[in-house]
Amino acid sequence: xxxxxxxxxxxxxxxxxxxxxxxxxxxxxxxxxxxxxxxxxxxxxxxxxxxxxxxxxxxxxxxxxxxxxxxxxxxxxxxxxxxxxxxxxxxxxxxxxxxxxxxxxxxxxxxxxxxxxxxxxxxxxxxxxxxxxxxxxxxxxxxxxxxxxxxxxxxxxxxxxxxxxxxxxxxxxxxxxxxxxxxxxxxxxxxxxxxxxxxxxxxxxxxxxxxxxxxxxxxxxxxxxxxxxxxxxxxxxxxxxxxxxxxxxxxxxxxxxxxxxxxxxxxxxxxxxxxxxxxxxxxxxxxxxxxxxxxxxxxxxxxxxxxxxxxxxxxxxxxxxxxxxxxxxxxxxxxxxxxxxxxxxxxxxxxxxxxxxxxxxxxxxxxxxxxxxxxxxxxxxxxxxxxxxxxxxxxxxxxxxxxxxxxxxxxxxxxxxxxxxxxxxxxxxxxxxxxxxxxxxxxxxxxxxxxxxxxxxxxxxxxxxxxxxxxxxxxxxxx
Numbered sequence: 001x002x003x004x005x006x007x008x009x010x011x012x013x014x015x016x017x018x019x020x021x022x023x024x025x026x027x028x029x030x031x032x033x034x035x036x037x038x039x040x041x042x043x044x045x046x047x048x049x050x051x052x053x054x055x056x057x058x059x060x061x062x063x064x065x066x067x068x069x070x071x072x073x074x075x076x077x078x079x080x081x082x083x084x085x086x087x088x089x090x091x092x093x094x095x096x097x098x099x100x101x102x103x104x105x106x107x108x109x110x111x112x113x114x115x116x117x118x119x120x121x122x123x124x125x126x127x128x129x130x131x132x133x134x135x136x137x138x139x140x141x142x143x144x145x146x147x148x149x150x151x152x153x154x155x156x157x158x159x160x161x162x163x164x165x166x167x168x169x170x171x172x173x174x175x176x177x178x179x180x181x182x183x184x185x186x187x188x189x190x191x192x193x194x195x196x197x198x199x200x201x202x203x204x205x206x207x208x209x210x211x212x213x214x215x216x217x218x219x220x221x222x223x224x225x226x227x228x229x230x231x232x233x234x235x236x237x238x239x240x241x242x243x244x245x246x247x248x249x250x251x252x253x254x255x256x257x258x259x260x261x262x263x264x265x266x267x268x269x270x271x272x273x274x275x276x277x278x279x280x281x282x283x284x285x286x287x288x289x290x291x292x293x294x295x296x297x298x299x300x301x302x303x304x305x306x307x308x309x310x311x312x313x314x315x316x317x318x319x320x321x322x323x324x325x326x327x328x329x330x331x332x333x334x335x336x337x338x339x340x341x342x343x344x345x346x347x348x349x350x351x352x353x354x355x356x357x358x359x360x361x362x363x364x365x366x367x368x369x370x371x372x373x374x375x376x377x378x379x380x381x382x383x384x385x386x387x388x389x390x391x392x393x394x395x396x397x398x399x400x401x402x403x404x405x406x407x408x409x410x411x412x413x414x415x416x417x418x419x420x421x422x423x424x425x426x427x428x429x430x431x432x433x434x435x436x437x438x439x440x441x442x443x444x445x446x447x448x449x450x451x452x453x454x455x456x457x458x459x460x461x462x463x464x465x466x467x468x469x470x471x472x473x474x475x476x477x478x479x
Contacts, residue, residue: 076116308377310380318382336461378430
């Protein structure tokens with residue numbers, strides 16, 4: 001217990017100091033039950049924004065619990081005696097046993113070493129943390145016995161703010177996973193039963209969306225801005241009706257998340273909620289009147305196509321031989337294809353992401369399912385351990401999707417001019433869990449120097465986008 005507590009407390013401790021800035025190497029000392037701990041590496045303990053930060057390696061080597069580091073996502077996972085803490089570099093939102101906790105200071109990288117707030121880590125595992133500002137000494141004290149009456153999801157002082165209310169079952173609180181604004185529609189993806197309360201206010205003009213009994217999930221902050229006070233904003237450009245969207249944890253009694261759509265001119269809106277446990281809330285500013293749903297995607301007899309740009313934000317996807325990211329190629333093609341589809345008066349298009357944001361795979365499928373889409377198409381670029389691998393592939397998972405795959409692949413191969421690697425079965429989540437015909441396009445190989453160079457040209461991307469539109473129209477029987 002002592003060894004475990006020592007390692008954990010060192011990682012968790014975020015100390016409030018009268019001064020500011022960073023401490024010099026060796027200026028701060030850390031003791032566990034009276035025994036001094038050493039970082040054992042070149043990076044010193046630091047005071048960052050009044051929080052004591054310690055090297056993750058010090059915790060992993062001395063405290064005796066499991067520490068996992070994911071280099072790609074910059075995620076830290078700490079496990080001990082059934083408790084799990086997850087932190088992300090440069091993100092103040094952490095997860096403690098599935099509950100979102102906002103730290104005062106985010107983990108950071110310093111000369112290749114990960115530094116974490118020790119007070120935050122220590123408090124979650126029941127350690128007592130004391131700071132002697134005169135001697136610049138941190139004392140970590142392990143408890144003599146366990147304290148079963150303390151909720152491990154809570155924290156004190158500046159160790160963090162628990163977003164899910166203590167004592168309330170997490171299953172009863174809706175979790176907001178992500179938001180987006182596209183085609184003059186504001187979309188909220190949630191897990192749970194929260195029903196939106198929407199109102200319009202003037203002076204200045206704005207639309208208020210309240211979600212009672214809801215909070216931000218532990219993945220929300222990985223794709224959107226969320227500050228330590230649980231406030232943030234979504235930047236909106238190229239839409240003259242909207243200047244921006246703000247959001248916050250508006251109340252904790254009861255827990256309520258509020259979104260504010262700031263308008264440049266008065267606008268009507270309609271609200272549509274779809275899905276069961278995973279819901280999609282769409283505030284449509286294209287509506288002519290509050291009850292008008294004719295402008296919602298797929299209404300008035302139009303076919304609805306959902307386009308999915310694979311990966312995004314912290315998930316770069318494959319990395320090319322010259323360092324180019326798959327996520328950027330995927331998004332470039334999707335945006336070009338969407339622009340072409342919007343010129344078709346018999347087709348509506350919805351994007352799972354329209355910028356560099358992160359969505360879980362289940363959310364991508366839920367968007368298409370909840371909207372009742374007619375088609376789902378996911379765009380990717382491939383990679384191989386062999387630099388010689390090259391060519392274009394199209395994947396389907398269900399028999400109902402095979403005809404779509406054949407049509408899409410025919411046009412895609414013509415557009416790329418790369419070798420034809422065929423239509424293949426693939427058990428990918430987004431084409432397995434969608435309920436409509438769904439395919440995944442692997443346009444080319446980023447691990448192949450010639451393929452990579454070609455994929456990142458405007459000409460190739462325009463050709464691929466046009467081929468997608470041709471395939472969609474042929475499959476849907478639209479002239």
